[in-house]
Amino acid sequence: MSVMDVLPLLVVVLLLVGASGADPDAMHVVFDGARDADALAAGGETDPLVVAGGTVTVPANATVDGPIYVIDGTAVVAGTVDAEVTVLAGNLSVLDGAAITGELRSFGGTTSVAAGARVPRRTTVEVAPRERTLAERLGFLAMQALALAALAFLLARRAPDALATVGDAMTGHALVSGVVGALAAVTLLVGFVAMAFTVVLVPVSVLGVVGEFLVLLYALAAAGARLGRALPVDRPDVAAAAGAALLVVALDLLDAVPIVGTLATLVVVSVGFGAVLVTYFGWQAFEPADIPG
Known part of the structure; x- marks a missing residue:
């Protein structure tokens, strides 16, 4: 699992830890290597332990009093966990003679419990995406196309010059816009996720992600408007509006082509996002700096 896949799960664990009343700052997070859980919890036996990579083992004849969260890597319980164990991804193995006195909750990943292990309470939630029917896929595509078309229509009536300025940057300075957009989108997303770890800045993090999504919608509407010309x-x-709807359909059709569809979507998103930023949301035409010869 990549770092970008692990980060959202870490945010989920952070929220779960905060909701339980424990101190998120006291969490022990393991990203790699082989560790013993009782050694990690030596300074605070009830502190939460997060397995985000590597292998963490609760040795036989050892007891860990804090909750364990598995989001990647492997956790092996050979001793006793006197708290809850939650598996969101990764692998958990509970061996013969081991015990989990709290609830074992499995939402994803792989959980193996030996016949000789003592796990009195266990909850398993199967998280498997249901395959949508053709009618559902077409209906969802139609809703996406109509929503973006409505946004492009509104912007073309209310702020046609700004929309045109963003479109000009996309077509006239695609390389610069793409580089700026890719770097800004990833950096902002990582920054907002990092803010969530402070708990206090969770509202700011949520607003930031929402704001980034709105900028993306604006960029796609501008790309659709440029296509509509x-x-x-x-x-x-x-x-x-017609160009925006056509853009949604075209990207959906390209998505059926392996690699090519993903690359096409990333290019459109990066160039559009960057064009919005370099033109200050369309209020100033982008003029590249002159490099003295």
Whole structure:
């Protein structure tokens, strides 16, 4: 599992720890290597332990009093865990003679409990995505296309110059916009996730992610409006709406092509996101700096 996959699960664990009344700052997080859980908890036996990679073992004849969260890597319980164990991803093995006095909750990953282990309370939630029917996929695609078309239509009527400025940056300075967009999107997302670990800044983190999503919608609407210029439609607002809907359908069709579809979506998103930033949301045309020869 990649770091970007682990980070959202760490946020989930942080929220679970905060809701339980424990101190999130006291969490022990293991990312790699082989560790013994009782040694990690030596300074605070009831502190939460998060397995985010590597292998963590509760040795035989050892007792860990704090909760264990498995989000990646492997956790092996050969002794006793006198608290809850939650598996979100990764692997958990409870060996013969081991005991978990709290509840064992499995939401994902792989959980193996030996016949000779003592686990009095166990909850398993199967998280398996249901395959959508063709009608559901088409309906969802139609809703996406209509939503982006409505946004592009509104922006084309309310702020046509700003929308055009962003579109000009996308087509005239695609490379610069793409680099800026890719770097900014990833950096901001990682920063907002890091803020969530402070608990106090969780509201700021949520607002930041929402704001980044709105910027992305604006970028896609601008890309659709630029595409709409090539359509044989006289009204600019209708052309923008049609272009936005066409963009959604085109990206969905490309998504069926392995690798190519993903790359196409990343390019459009990165270039659009960067174009919004370098033009200050469309209020100032982007002019690259002159490098003295």
